[in-house]
Amino acid sequence: MQFESLSDFLAMGGYGFYVWLAFGVSAAAMIAVVVDSIVKRNAIFKSVARQSARQQRAQAAKEVTERL
Template sequence: MQFDSWQAFINMGGYGFYVWLAFGVSFLALALVVVQGLQARRKLQQEFVKEQQRQQRLARRKREVT
């Protein structure tokens, strides 16, 4: 589809509101997925570090007892 001006492109033959709303909702959903993934990754990394520290403490205590 070819448009004569930027205004015609943004208006999209009268359907511009729905088209741009769909784009906006899609980008918002993708951004939320990325943010949620980054938060989950950070939480998993923190839990991994805590578990490693716990394992080190247990190994240290085991060596001290024996």
């Protein structure tokens, strides 16, 4: 489809509001998925780091008590 001007392109033959709203909602949903994935990944990494540190502290405490 060929448009004569930018305003004709944005109007999309009278359906521009619905077309651009659909694009906007889709883009917002994709951005939300990416942000949510990054936040959850960081939370998992922090959880694994805390668990690993806890295990190392427990192992160090066990070694100290075995020496006594």
